[in-house]
Amino acid sequence: MAVAQEDARPEGRSSSPFWTIARRDSLTGFLFIAPQLIGIVVFVLIPLGLVFWYSLHEWNVLANTFTYTGAQNYRMLMEDESLLEVLGATAIFSAGLVIFNLSLALLLAVLLNQKLAGIAIFRTLFFSPVVVSLVAWTIVWSFLLQKNGGINGMLLTFGIEGPNWLREETTAMISVIVVQVFKNVGLNMILFLAALQGVPKELYEAARIDGAPAFKQFRRITLPLISPTILLTSIITIVGSLQVFAQIAVLTQGGPGLSTTVLVYYLYQQAFQFHFFGYGSTLSILLFAIVAILTFAQWQMRKRIVFYES
């Protein structure tokens, strides 16, 4: 409201020369960003400071004590044998997810980039799981993956006895990865498709005249030209993979054992099921450090491997 009144004043020779166009613009700029900036301070930066502060304390919710213990939670972090397993599961989950997601997204984008009648229908169908409610999608897969569920039923009609997918370590991990990839691969697929359509067709013409085979065209022309998109999608996907919670909670509850307990799920258990808020905060700091390091590393890689036209 204040902004509207500000702008309603006549331009130029106003009675108060203090309010030059530049000054007014600055004020408007501040007012425009103020809600977002205040929000970031209140809901991100202050909580980040608090989470660090909490991580230096032993916090017993039941006894209502909050004692400063310095680096003790961090030493606990080093000695926590479960955490090693959790980090291993997190690494396998994230790596598997990113590799499977990006390669399937690229394959689908290349297929959808062909001149075929009815291709738009395929695009819609491949994309559709993105808009299906996440927990609904996970519940159906959980139903399908039961020992006597739909997938093993299909396999049995071909005479194959399927495993108890969600109750064995290896198949449980594969299941949570696959369910998550099919849910969201459509997003990366669309980004890749847009990138593929941005590659100038003349380049392929020239390559064809030179007699370069299709796979070589793909490696030498397509991949370098869409590498900025590959970098962007891999950052988004890796950071996203570290936030996966609902799928684990619904499909495996982190089991069997700790085999699918990823860091976010472990954090949730420690803080909100066992009420170890101090140690939960230390795990939050660890999660933050991992996200920050991975993002920074990928951003650095951009200089080496990503091709920019200008």
Next chain:
Amino acid sequence: MRADISPRAKVALYGVMCVLLIPFVFPTWWMVTSSIKPISDIFAFPPQLVPQSYDWTTYSKVFELQPFVRQYWNSAYIAAVVTIGTMIISSMAGYAFARIRFPYANAIFMIVLLGLLIPSEVTIVPLFQMFLKAGMVNTHWPLILVPIFGAPSVFATFVMRQFFVTLPAELEEAARVDGLGRFKIFTRIALPLAKPALASVAIFTFLHSWNLFLEPIVFLSSAEMFTLPQALTQYTDAYGGPMWNIQLAAATLTALPVLIVFIIAQKQFVEGLAHTGLKG
């Protein structure tokens, strides 16, 4: 890559795509069809790809066991408020970062971008404590305030900024000559042009809020306050095992409306997402 394709290759391509489609399409089909099968048929062997008989009473149980209408309303109104709020906050901030010169603009932009590095999972413990002190646990405030003002909206601001940066400067100069101030330039010129970017921000934000799971289970404790994702997992028997047919019916009621809207509006939907300055 886009040479003319021989008929044989075409058949092969269609075949490959149809096989690849199975894990994308079949789960939804299985969810809908299983939800109307009688309980005795849902684990039948061989699997019934098309239901042999129907049992609609499952759907009435969805509403008997939990205040499902109330939970549906909770999810819908929260998603609506969050979507509209984020569109307002992020378009204003995105516009200012892209088009207005003000002191420390770059430094402030960097601070805001930090939100991308700090997913709300990292700050869930202190956020819970803050909302506990404010008396807002078991209310919808955390699910509304944090997404609109906190980390999730930063991505929206980034998308809006990337869009506004591409607007030609001449448009605004012409508007200034006509005597329009900043606020009017923003509402009358920049915003109407930003419809595609706003649409994709709306879609992202809606889906994010609609799918939120960790935050509801941390902040909400009574069934009348639950949102849909949380409610779906509550259809369990006395031993904590899922009541599959009822879960699937509730899941169908949750998933189908959004899916239908998507299929009707899919062109704008998909193209909106592809053209948001996200192209690297």
